[in-house]
Amino acid sequence: MTSxxxxxxxxxxxxxxxGSMSRDRTWALRWSYFFLTLFAIFSLVPPIYMLITSLKTxxxxxxxxxxxxxxxxxxxxxxxxxxSNQFLTFFRNSALVSIFVVTITMLISVPAAFALSRMRFWGxxxxxxxxxxxxxxPDTLLFLxxxxxxxxxxxxxxxxxxxxxxxxxxxxxxxxxxxxxxxxIGYFASIPKELDEAAIIDGASWFQTLTRIFIPVALPGLIAxxxxxxxxxxxxxxxxxxxxxxxxxxxxxxxIITSLIKGDVFNWGQIMxxxxxxxxxxxxxxxxxxxxxxxxxxxxATKG
Amino acid sequence: xxxxxxxxxxxxxxxxxxxxxxxxxxxxxxxxxxxxMTLPLILLVAILVVYPAFYSIHLATLNKSMQRFIGLGxxxxxFKRDTFWLVVExxxxxxxxxxIFKALIGFIVxxxxxxxxxxxxxxxxxxxxxxxxxxxxxxxLAWLWLFDPSYSAFNYTxxxxxxxxxxxxxxxxxxxxxxxxxxxxxxAPFFMIMYLASLKSVPExxxxxxxxxxxxxxxxxxxVTLPMMRNIIAITTLFSLIVTFANFDIxxxxxxxxxIDHTHxxxxxxxxxxxxxxxxxxxASVSLFMFPILAVAAFFILRDINKRGNxx
Numbered sequence: 001m002t003s004x005x006x007x008x009x010x011x012x013x014x015x016x017x018x019g020s021m022s023r024d025r026t027w028a029l030r031w032s033y034f035f036l037t038l039f040a041i042f043s044l045v046p047p048i049y050m051l052i053t054s055l056k057t058x059x060x061x062x063x064x065x066x067x068x069x070x071x072x073x074x075x076x077x078x079x080x081x082x083x084s085n086q087f088l089t090f091f092r093n094s095a096l097v098s099i100f101v102v103t104i105t106m107l108i109s110v111p112a113a114f115a116l117s118r119m120r121f122w123g124x125x126x127x128x129x130x131x132x133x134x135x136x137x138p139d140t141l142l143f144l145x146x147x148x149x150x151x152x153x154x155x156x157x158x159x160x161x162x163x164x165x166x167x168x169x170x171x172x173x174x175x176x177x178x179x180x181x182x183x184x185i186g187y188f189a190s191i192p193k194e195l196d197e198a199a200i201i202d203g204a205s206w207f208q209t210l211t212r213i214f215i216p217v218a219l220p221g222l223i224a225x226x227x228x229x230x231x232x233x234x235x236x237x238x239x240x241x242x243x244x245x246x247x248x249x250x251x252x253x254x255x256i257i258t259s260l261i262k263g264d265v266f267n268w269g270q271i272m273x274x275x276x277x278x279x280x281x282x283x284x285x286x287x288x289x290x291x292x293x294x295x296x297x298x299x300x301a302t303k304g
Numbered sequence: 305x306x307x308x309x310x311x312x313x314x315x316x317x318x319x320x321x322x323x324x325x326x327x328x329x330x331x332x333x334x335x336x337x338x339x340x341m342t343l344p345l346i347l348l349v350a351i352l353v354v355y356p357a358f359y360s361i362h363l364a365t366l367n368k369s370m371q372r373f374i375g376l377g378x379x380x381x382x383f384k385r386d387t388f389w390l391v392v393e394x395x396x397x398x399x400x401x402x403x404i405f406k407a408l409i410g411f412i413v414x415x416x417x418x419x420x421x422x423x424x425x426x427x428x429x430x431x432x433x434x435x436x437x438x439x440x441x442x443x444x445l446a447w448l449w450l451f452d453p454s455y456s457a458f459n460y461t462x463x464x465x466x467x468x469x470x471x472x473x474x475x476x477x478x479x480x481x482x483x484x485x486x487x488x489x490x491x492a493p494f495f496m497i498m499y500l501a502s503l504k505s506v507p508e509x510x511x512x513x514x515x516x517x518x519x520x521x522x523x524x525x526x527x528v529t530l531p532m533m534r535n536i537i538a539i540t541t542l543f544s545l546i547v548t549f550a551n552f553d554i555x556x557x558x559x560x561x562x563x564i565d566h567t568h569x570x571x572x573x574x575x576x577x578x579x580x581x582x583x584x585x586x587x588a589s590v591s592l593f594m595f596p597i598l599a600v601a602a603f604f605i606l607r608d609i610n611k612r613g614n615x616x
Binding site: 028033042044045048050053061062065066112116120124129130131132134137138143144147171173174188206231236237238253254256262264268278287290293 | 307325332335337338339341342344345346348349352353354355357359360363370408411412413416417418419421422425426430431432433434435436437438439440441442443446449450452455457460461470490492493494497498499501546547549550551552553556557570571575578579584588591592594595598601602605606
């Protein structure tokens, strides 16, 4: 009997204690939500402002009305841009470049990551570290020597690379391949060795082990790497600015900045529409595949 | 372990009977196959990253028309120019201030996200990471428009608080402020996501133990969270320092280095000299000043990797 009473007594006191803690927690929660809202506003102001401006006419943009509100919403900017051949060319160039770069990146980095993570050979460890270090060399260090190299190459062979959109297919992989290889090494290394041993015992070749075992098992990593490669090649600004100049060769970021800004005249409605359309593909991918996106982002540092 | 499975083929390859192995057996050998699979990667890195990096050192020793070797002439010329020292100073201010604030904001926001119930975290995380997803060239355009000299939406809002119109990109100090602000806006989510991932990996027991020992909120952060996150903080800060130091897009679009070179950093100045001024050697010499920070980073990362190698 006594023991039952004791338990009964113990239970309420515990509840009270939890009650005070949960009151603290409620306040901590409220503050968290308050500050998170502030930070979310800070994060979302530019994209929202893009949207607001893209729905305005030029007259409304230059009028002295409240810039944060659309009084006469119109889709005119979208219609104009999407029916302009120039803008569609930029979009096509960007899409072509990104798709090719993603393909090239995967073709180079998946076999390399497989070899580096499973088939140890002379210098493989050094190579893996080296790959990671090349990821750290920024594009801003390489654009001048690359520019000169392509110019010299053009003089020697007569193959013109400067001012052709496909030059970007050569330079973008330098930004995507090292990182993709690095994260694929991480994913491949986490696959249990029993799996590929079993495949080898069953008589699979190296190639079959890669395509039948590694790629399906490491598919989340593959998707993360693909997303990374796509986002990088879609967003790259310096290389296209340096290597391409004719309007029909430009990709989206450079195209918007060089063609929609005419001298000192800024057609902000169209610029913001173009910027929003340019930001749309990565945003859409992000909206649907956020977890893969984040996995790719964190894999680089946590697995290093 | 997998090596064991391959021992037979390797022994066969080394065996005297098949010493003069045909190309076919050579291809079957593990190291040959592995080498061939990494060959594209090696070629890409060697031709398009390592070679240009050294080539830029060579370029930096040539004169403007790239006909004549002038040794350290470009550097002597740079050291005598005030603009160069201005760019050095600005690059350091830009990178250090931006990285400190990115890390701080990332740390704070990660804590707030970690604090709220797990169910809602996804949504908040999704919203807070948007700046990192938008291509920086596109979002900087939106900032440029927000800071527009005559139709600035910020100035419009500030006018209600009685704060006069600010020449955001026109005044040297405000222009520096805006480029740093945009960089923080763009980079803080990256820190947030990294710190959030590492916060989740801190064992809950440690906090419980600290709470039992009577640790207050600050002590829990200082003695539990920070030591557990030390590695990830170090590596993200290092990464971000490199990327911020080498930043181009934001400064280029927002101010193009103006007013009167007061926001130029190494990358934008190298672009202005090398491409716009078509003095490639001088531009290459400027961009080479990004090397020291890279060397420091490489040193720390290599040390880290070696340490892990010893532990394993």
